Amino acid sequence: MGEERGFDGGQIARHIVFAVVIGAVGAGASILLSLAVDLASSLSSRFSWLLFALPVLGVLSLFLYKLLKLPVNLATDTVVNDMRANRRVPAALTPGILAGTCLTVVGGGSVGKEAAVMQMGASLGATVGRPFKLYAVRREHRREGLLEGYAAACGMAAAFSALFFAPLGAAMFVLELVRFKGSVARHAATMLLASFVAYAIAKPIGIGDAIPAVAMPALSWETMAECLVVGLACAGAGALFAAGLTGTRHLMRTRVGKPLVVVVVGGLIIVALVLACSWQRFEGTGAPLLMGALAGHAGSGDFAVKALLTVLALGFGFKGGEIMPMFTIGALLGCALGQLAGVSAPFLAAVGMVSFFAAASRCSLAAFLMGAEIFGLAAVPYVAVGVAAAYLGSRDFGVFGHGLVSHLVRLRTRARAAAQRERSALSGKEVQ
Template sequence: MKGAARAQVLRHGVFAVAVGVVGAAASVVLCLVVGWAYDLVCAHGWLLYLLPIFAVASLLLYRALKLPLDTTTHTVINDICADRPISPALAPGILLGTALSILGGASVGKEAAALHMGASLGDLVARPLNLRPMTGVWKGESHADGAGGADGGDVAVGSAGASKGAAGGAGSGGGASGGVHAYAASCGMAACFAALFFAPLGSTAFVIELSRYDRSVWRHAPFMLLACFVAFGLASIIGIGDVIPKVPLPALSWPVVGQCVVIAVACALVGTVYIQIIDGAQRLTKRISQNYYLWAALGGVLMAVLVTLFDWRGFEGTGANLLSDALAGRAGGWTFAVKALLTIVCLGLWLRGGEIMPTFTVGALLGASCTVMTQGDPAFSAAVGLVAFFAAMSRCPVTAFLMGCEIFGWAGAPAFALAVAVSFSLGRDVGLYGRGATGILKRATSAARARLVVKKP
């Protein structure tokens, strides 16, 4: 490896460590701010009735920061895969916007905020380091002169030739800048998420699967892993994050296999409906009117009315309290439907906040409710439901499996693998973040067949 190549590897290593530190710090700040907001709404229930005002205020904040009002995790992922730079303003915007939603009792999570903040901060940290894609460096070549790499037109972050956004969505394979923006943003996302959930392996897999295996992302996986472990280590020392309770994990047996299959089928069916309603609501509202202030205010009003009419105070916020109850075997029945309904109202009508913790909660509550059919352990059923429902929602099966093992323990690997396989196979291959791996595999197979046909004499 030449001297210039070694220098570039060193720069990537420095970046990975730096973004791991920044990601851990961002996760801690996010947890403290959102925790403060949730404590306030629990102590002062009347804040629920200010949710419409908070929802509009969060959008006005986005407008002041010159951020698109329809920004979601899906749109951030599309920007990453098109290798567009991520605005530094996204970090404070999503942090304060999520806090305002939680302050009003909205049924949203903070995990999407971690992803958005990580993407914004990762791209920001990379700018002064003049990073270049590693494709040629691994072969002993140098990109120091700014020449194009294997993907063509590779340039450094912040250079005049950097792509401002090539057309294309997930799985596009990177934009004209060689994917350094995509890698930097993805590395930040992974680090912040790893610090939040104490799951470095699952977090690395998550951003790779979210990008639908974009080569500008996965070819830098070693550095992403380094960033995730740095963030994980710091977060573990500080002890602030989403600590999900452990559950007893039974040995694999035929009754356990049956429980996993029943829960996974339920998660695939309910998860598909859940995703389609949220996505359909967002599409319909955009088609009717792109006045997001109106829709956000309406979402706040509906949330306040439903909670007041049916006394659903316990369903406000991220759902961490409900998740703890489910994993302690104290939940079941139709509680999953209540949390799903309130989350659909908030996310479908453009309130700022995330979908992952509410999704974990809905899945765990659904898994616990399946004990009526399986007669299994409610706590273990909730854990299986969390993993299976997340696989159906995200269309990221490897992530769901790894996070299940890192959160609950590797002894549950066989059960989690079975649940993920069934849920992912039966669910619709378009999740909340776009098309999943099955669709990508089908397109790749079709393209390979087309090339073979062209080559035939």
């Protein structure tokens, strides 16, 4: 009896309804996190002494994770790995990362909320998706079982779209994070629907990370060359940032292995650096620094300071996200290069923002789409050059692991090895 094939109308309907529901839920999660983190940022700015509480706040976040029965090392990279493997993302992650991010920001830790909202979205997607009993819409793919990873991916894309007002970039970002994994890629249409539903709800409300427009210069060889230089600078800086963050995380998780000690020591190091070097303006998500860079204001070494504090905060186990810091670091670097060359600093800050993100995340298509959605169609040629230079000019390993290039190379190597084994087997049979 042949395998049953074709589309399942019932599953198609379930996927569509689920996409609409998780789009609305993701928008709500984004708005809630934005309000909470904004409150935490205002408290940190108003009461500067809260910086001294950072080690204690880090410990509280770890105790919260233990109370919620969450792995204390759970972060964006581990959530992405669970999605790739079609493993269930725990429901308790939603309150855990929400409270953990706020605790870090209150204490002045250099973390963002974009990756935090992605973790919330993945958790909510997996939770909301369970009653829908989502299987593949094509009957011949039913052997994949319940689509836990796909449900989490839909929630992640929806929440990020609502926070950043970039539905195309959000959907592509998640696709690249899961390396276009079969079950997620085959249902990309409904994931895109969830992203647009979340965007349609959040955009009129206006609570999220709205990035201001930047004036684009006339297209010329000189401006394209400037974008190339910024992209190559972001390639090197992005590779160093990714290596620093992943290396620190690996060292603290595997060699030290004592999360409470790690977070206390990390907190004390951050407090000492901020006080000794008067780095108070580098605390928190970095949104004010990003806005300043896009207005043409940045110090020559600001990007390095923000990168260092972010590596220390996230590497030593504080809860929060890495995406807004990556945007900020790239914008500061682009702005500094613009000031050094005596050209439009806001323009190069915009190019640097998406280029650094492409290099550090290894998600070049998402970076390009987000650049186009944020800065408009006039920015497309400049963003394309910067992102391409940043992505191709650095090694293919980032904050979330290897990029699509390495993934495709591995798949090709496996295919060649399988073909070679098959040829060897056939040759053996012929000899017999």
